[in-house]
Amino acid sequence: MSWGVIGTWRMALEGIMEAEKLLKDGKSSLDAIEVAVKMVEDCPEYRSVGYGGLPNRDCEIELDAAFMDGDTFSIGAVGSIKDFKNPISIARKLMDERYNIFLVGQGAERYAHTMGFQRTNMLTDYSKEEWKKKKSEIKLDKLKAYDGHDTVGIVGLDRNGKMAVATSTSGLFMKRSGRIGDSPLSGSGFYADSEIGAASATGVGEDIMKGCISYEIVRLMEEGLHPQEAAEKAVNKLNQKLISKRGEAKDISVVCMNNKGEWGVATNINKFSFVVATEAEEPTVYIASFSDGKTTYVKATQEWIDTHTE
Numbered sequence: 548m549s550w551g552v553i554g555t556w557r558m559a560l561e562g563i564m565e566a567e568k569l570l571k572d573g574k575s576s577l578d579a580i581e582v583a584v585k586m587v588e589d590c591p592e593y594r595s596v597g598y599g600g601l602p603n604r605d606c607e608i609e610l611d612a613a614f615m616d617g618d619t620f621s622i623g624a625v626g627s628i629k630d631f632k633n634p635i636s637i638a639r640k641l642m643d644e645r646y647n648i649f650l651v652g653q654g655a656e657r658y659a660h661t662m663g664f665q666r667t668n669m670l671t672d673y674s675k676e677e678w679k680k681k682k683s684e685i686k687l688d689k690l691k692a693y694d695g696h697d698t699v700g701i702v703g704l705d706r707n708g709k710m711a712v713a714t715s716t717s718g719l720f721m722k723r724s725g726r727i728g729d730s731p732l733s734g735s736g737f738y739a740d741s742e743i744g745a746a747s748a749t750g751v752g753e754d755i756m757k758g759c760i761s762y763e764i765v766r767l768m769e770e771g772l773h774p775q776e777a778a779e780k781a782v783n784k785l786n787q788k789l790i791s792k793r794g795e796a797k798d799i800s801v802v803c804m805n806n807k808g809e810w811g812v813a814t815n816i817n818k819f820s821f822v823v824a825t826e827a828e829e830p831t832v833y834i835a836s837f838s839d840g841k842t843t844y845v846k847a848t849q850e851w852i853d854t855h856t857e
């Protein structure tokens with residue numbers, strides 16, 4: 548059977564190269580995408596996920612992460628968790644539970660501690676400096692969900708036909724303490740059904756969750772749409788609805804794959820990078836953009852890959 552993996556943003560590249568090896572070798576999509584997400588979480592240069600992520604307005608790193616197994620519909624998720632090294636592994640562990648599968652804040656931290664996960668300070672000097680700069684630029688009382696963001700969301704299909712999806716993020720830069728975005732919310736930041744396909748979203752959670760977009764994409768694939776058509780239809784519809792109901796739509800970008808390894812991408816922004824590897828395609832970074840209601844994409848040059856992290 549064919550295998551495949553697709554992830555949001557250029558930062559997924561190194562992880563997807565590792566995932567590729569595992570999937571080629573017949574390993575499970577759960578293992579492959581966990582390895583890939585952990586590599587992003589562990590890298591301080593990727594400044595919106597895991598170690599060295601974007602602080603909230605109190606200069607704390609609060610992380611959200613989720614995991615879903617498309618064979619069993621098991622889900623595990625954490626929100627606003629502080630001081631743990633790999634939120635994605637905590638989310639995966641929560642998939643074993645029948646109840647209490649989505650834990651937040653201190654409850655999530657207590658669970659992680661009990662399960663023996665590694666406690667670490669996740670705030671780097673660089674993140675602290677960025678926070679100070681941003682704070683001095685804007686008056687605290689005028690702070691809004693800020694435009695510094697990026698979630699890693701990775702969809703995987705293994706040779707046994709199992710689909711899985713995982714997300715991890717520090718959420719929006721300067722968010723209010725306790726704020727949770729779409730990334731750990733089933734149906735919004737992620738969804739997977741091995742009988743159909745899987746999807747993941749990135750962008751401004753407050754808008755993504757208004758359309759339950761990952762579920763919607765999987766639903767459209769079930770109706771028979773190719774992943775590319777499903778992704779574009781879902782993003783365009785939500786984008787237009789938000790504009791007509793609220794006057795504006797913030798950033799929404801998605802990646803998806805069906806259980807044949809065909810993939811799709813859609814965005815409502817100018818530059819959304821993503822990474823794909825399949826049986827037929829070496830790990831490749833693409834840059835998608837949106838104009839006239841259409842998403843188009845081109846391969847990123849090596850120079851672009853070398854000089855960009857997002």
Ligand code: SD4
Pocket residue numbers: 696697698716717718719727728729730748749750751752753755
């Ligand atoms: C959130 N969707 O917390 C995340 C942030 C993100 O690209 O994906 N940014 O709202």
